[in-house]
Amino acid sequence: MSQFAVLAASFMGAEGCGNDLTRLRPWPAPVAEALERGEFEALRWRALFRSEASRFGRMDLLSRLGLMAVELLDASFDTMEPSRRDAVGVCVETRFGCTAADVLFLQTPMAGAFACTLPSTVLGEICIRHRFRGPVLCVLPVSGRGGSLEIATGWLHRGEADACLCVACDLMDKRFAASMLSPHDAPGEAWQSCAVWIGRPTGAGREHPLGSDSLPRLARSLVASGVPARNPGAGVS
Amino acid sequence: MDSTMTAPPVAIAAGGAVTALGLGRKPLEQAVLANASGLRDCPRLAGKGFQSTVGGYVPDEVWRSLRERDPAHADAPAFLLADAALREALADFSSGGREVLPVSPTAREASCESGVLDAVPASRRGLVLSTTKANITALEAALDHRPGSVTARRHLFPALLAADLAAAHGVAGPAQCVSIACVSGLLAIQQGALLIQDDKADLVFVVGVDLFSDFVLSGFTVLKSLDPVGCRPFDTERKGLSLGEGAGAVVLARRETLPSLALRVTGWGSSNDANHLTGPSRDGSGLALAMNRALQKAGVAPRAIDFVHAHGTGTNYNDAMEGMALRSVFQADVPPYCSSKGLLGHTLGAAGLLETLVCLIAARHQLLPGTPGLRTPDPSVPDSLLQKPRPAQSLRRLLKLNAGFGGVNAALVLEWGGG
Numbered sequence: 001m002s003q004f005a006v007l008a009a010s011f012m013g014a015e016g017c018g019n020d021l022t023r024l025r026p027w028p029a030p031v032a033e034a035l036e037r038g039e040f041e042a043l044r045w046r047a048l049f050r051s052e053a054s055r056f057g058r059m060d061l062l063s064r065l066g067l068m069a070v071e072l073l074d075a076s077f078d079t080m081e082p083s084r085r086d087a088v089g090v091c092v093e094t095r096f097g098c099t100a101a102d103v104l105f106l107q108t109p110m111a112g113a114f115a116c117t118l119p120s121t122v123l124g125e126i127c128i129r130h131r132f133r134g135p136v137l138c139v140l141p142v143s144g145r146g147g148s149l150e151i152a153t154g155w156l157h158r159g160e161a162d163a164c165l166c167v168a169c170d171l172m173d174k175r176f177a178a179s180m181l182s183p184h185d186a187p188g189e190a191w192q193s194c195a196v197w198i199g200r201p202t203g204a205g206r207e208h209p210l211g212s213d214s215l216p217r218l219a220r221s222l223v224a225s226g227v228p229a230r231n232p233g234a235g236v237s
Numbered sequence: 238m239d240s241t242m243t244a245p246p247v248a249i250a251a252g253g254a255v256t257a258l259g260l261g262r263k264p265l266e267q268a269v270l271a272n273a274s275g276l277r278d279c280p281r282l283a284g285k286g287f288q289s290t291v292g293g294y295v296p297d298e299v300w301r302s303l304r305e306r307d308p309a310h311a312d313a314p315a316f317l318l319a320d321a322a323l324r325e326a327l328a329d330f331s332s333g334g335r336e337v338l339p340v341s342p343t344a345r346e347a348s349c350e351s352g353v354l355d356a357v358p359a360s361r362r363g364l365v366l367s368t369t370k371a372n373i374t375a376l377e378a379a380l381d382h383r384p385g386s387v388t389a390r391r392h393l394f395p396a397l398l399a400a401d402l403a404a405a406h407g408v409a410g411p412a413q414c415v416s417i418a419c420v421s422g423l424l425a426i427q428q429g430a431l432l433i434q435d436d437k438a439d440l441v442f443v444v445g446v447d448l449f450s451d452f453v454l455s456g457f458t459v460l461k462s463l464d465p466v467g468c469r470p471f472d473t474e475r476k477g478l479s480l481g482e483g484a485g486a487v488v489l490a491r492r493e494t495l496p497s498l499a500l501r502v503t504g505w506g507s508s509n510d511a512n513h514l515t516g517p518s519r520d521g522s523g524l525a526l527a528m529n530r531a532l533q534k535a536g537v538a539p540r541a542i543d544f545v546h547a548h549g550t551g552t553n554y555n556d557a558m559e560g561m562a563l564r565s566v567f568q569a570d571v572p573p574y575c576s577s578k579g580l581l582g583h584t585l586g587a588a589g590l591l592e593t594l595v596c597l598i599a600a601r602h603q604l605l606p607g608t609p610g611l612r613t614p615d616p617s618v619p620d621s622l623l624q625k626p627r628p629a630q631s632l633r634r635l636l637k638l639n640a641g642f643g644g645v646n647a648a649l650v651l652e653w654g655g656g
Binding site for chain 2: 085086090095096097099102103105106107109110111114115117118119120121123124125127128130131132133134135136137138139140141142143151154160179180181182185
């Protein structure tokens, strides 16, 4: 199977945030200014969502970004039958992983900070929040290949999952990146986060070919254009 | 729906290792046979305030030889270890896997003459790296304002380390980097097998590496998870884990291209506990899910498993959870099982690879490995726990388990045999 069906998509970046229903909306001015200064604490859960997220304040910034992108999908995961949650695969991709959390831990070595020093911490937070117990993977794409869409499509194809959540998130201090990496390796974007909720092709016009786009690019374009016949909670119940 | 029913079987064609026991698979093999431990006190940690100074660290003489061989990477230790393990695996593969697979002399000659490695174009070679912290020592150095090479800093980022390893070993096909806590190694093998089954590569080099770093020692110290005297998996007196470092590598290939006996990768499964970030689910249900998925993928019933190589970290919660997961899947007939954390320490991203190599050694010798560090088995875990190695009547199907932070679990079914 070289196709998957997109059920919902979300995107967050410097330009704004949104999903395929709401489309991309700019940040309110104070938030945009804070983000421009690299103050990611300005991204508060309650500013975007009505739901509760009791652990959010204790999370590292990368996990916050990933969890927000999933919530932005507006996919009504809370109404999902418990048995179906065992068949939801979660695949996270991140180019630069948890270096921000690593720096924080080295500066302040505390247990809570150490727990966040894995690129896959965000995956754990997503699974805890939504009780997803299906197949899991966290990859750091090499040369733009082998990303989460390809992996999740394989799970669907082989019957290892019924639906999959693909999440891409990155957060990198540009000054830190410049001190550690050559200009060629340093990230173009300081931060972004996105999520795409996918299932098997059903012929409903939501099919996408595998390999044509990276996850962030696909999510960005879906949020800009919308997913055909998309309803809140589509594919969940 | 399951296309892997018709997918070509994938097997481990060769292997390589660098561990606390020394350079190469040979010292690892000898220690497995002798139930020896590579854990020892680390003098350089004295006075640093860590909960334990005992660990499975690579000996100084091995580091010296690796740095002399490759001075360009002298301050990029993750690369040095991974590269050394890969070199051994590839040399082994080029010579027909004679150290890993007891092949017939004719088959070995044939594979040597045909130059099997060179015969595979670079575009059909893949690489999967497994690591949790890559070259984390470069970050420690940077924040301490100590000098560091561009390469060392570059390898702080796992994907860039993977790219450099691929380039160094002639891989122009698919390259992946898996970083999902302590299940990284098993899921890297899974990803490697899929690259072959999906016909994206003919050979896949899977390598796992992690370092015995102050960073990780600090982390487990603040979590109070280290056993001061060295880990004692499944022991009544267990107090925590011991960290280790090293690299393990395997070459995966289509089973039909390999001579004689081989260890096939027949099933895999993963899951999430959806429960806690640093602690396992108390009932073992998440690991049991992963085990059942792997068994289903392999098309075998639990009773067909001859041996389980457990995660067995030596922490109270992990070992208790694992005991429950084993009972959940195997009921009253839990196969013999062991842990190698007392052999090598917990090598994190390398653990899945190195422990799979232990499975390979076990299959090759038809031996059930023991559990170094275990003195008094915890009566609450299944009593088929292996304290010391013993000959196996028939060791054909093996189940390898790992679990990690973020509630992640993974299982791999391996099958030893010919044809």
